[in-house]
Amino acid sequence: MRRASGGATPPMPTAAEALRAALPWLRAAGIADPARDARRLLAHAMAIAPDRLTLALPRPLSAAEAAAFEAALAARGQRQPVSQITGSRAFWGRSFRVTRDTLDPRPETETLVAEALSAPFVRLLDLGTGTGCILLSCLAERPHATGVGIDASAAALAVARENAALLGLSDRADLRLGDWFAGLEGRFDLIVSNPPYIAAAELPALAPEVRDWEPMLALSPGGDGLAAYRAIAAGVQAHLAPGGRLLLEIGATQADAVLALLAAAGFSDMRVLPDLDGRDRVVAARNPC
Incomplete structure (x- = not known):
């Protein structure tokens, strides 16, 4: 100097x-x-x-x-993520508050939002809502819809509530502490989730920004990474309306395993959607009941 x-x-x-x-x-x-x-x-x-x-x-x-x-x-x-340092991340054209208690919203997840918005819905359920980026992006685009966001982390829910308030969506977003479908009543015509899906064996290879700074509860369920999909497949039929849609973000190698779980749960109309890089990113299914 x-x-x-x-x-x-x-x-x-x-x-x-x-x-x-x-x-x-x-x-x-x-x-x-x-x-x-x-x-x-x-x-x-x-x-x-x-x-x-x-x-x-x-x-x-x-x-x-x-x-x-x-x-x-x-x-x-x-190696702290930029979004945590600045406290925000852009997602689907809006700014979302981010902390160490939440996953960093990623562009790949916009694949799920785009599919959610490709058909009408009135009542939406987001399992493992985190920052609320999926739930709130969908509600912001559909002013007549309401939604419920569930998360097992009280700290993450506090961030989601802040984001809902910042976006003027608090009156349409019901954010609840919970474990998947426990205590949840009623049916939804759209259920979405970006659950923890990284297998335990994959954790050491993650970038330090992810492995060392993002909440492990939201990254990995341990084991083969499929525990959340098993829980969702086991409970979703009781909460998805007839003809309702289920959208699940997945890891790039998990499509076959998730499709098999949903087929065993009674789904037959299923598709795998790629992200912009061509990797399997979302499993979409419709309730035949």
């Missing part, structure tokens, strides 16, 4: 200088896309929208902004 003559306090770096200095540091920390992450973290430190950062690059950082950027970079160097 340049030092002014006469021992004066050196000038603060411009945003552009701080951004350039951050790139090799993040690269050395093993960050896959240091330029993208540095821009998002700098915008967060400057309390501006990421798409406004370019306009702000010429100006010097304030001391508070520089300290905030340094803290954010340190956290990212520990």
Whole structure:
């Protein structure tokens, strides 16, 4: 950093200088896309929208902004996800609050939302709602629908309730603490879930951002990763309306196993939907009863 003559306090770096200095540091920390992450973290430190950062690059950082950027970079160097550092993640065109108590909403899950919105529904159930991103995205697009979101984590539900309030959906989203279908009454014409599905043997290979920072309760049920699908298959018929739809996010190698569980539960009209990368992502089924 340049030092002014006469021992004066050196000038603060411009945003552009701080951004350039951050790139090799993040690269050395093993960050896959240091330029993208540095821009998002700098915008967060400057309390501006990421798409406004370019306009702000010429100006010097304030001391508070520089300290905030340094803290954010340190956290990212520990492989904390950017969404947890900034506290939010974009999903289906909206911003969702994210904490260490919730899964980070991922673009792949938008495959499920797109399929949910491909046909009408009035009453929706989201099992393992987390941030509420699936439930709330669907309700926001269907103003006459209502929904119930279930989660076994009280901390995750607090985040989902905050997101519902921020999106103006608290009156249509009933968020409950629970274990799958326990204590749930009535039938729904759409049931969705992105349950924990990572097998125990797959956990060591996960990226540190996932393995070390996201809640294990939402990542993996242990064993072969299919426990949640077994629980859903066992209870779904009692809560899915005749002709109602079931949509389940799956791991890329789990389609056959999940299809077999649903076939044993009485489903016959089933499809496997790919995500944008062509990997199996969602199993869709319709209740024949």
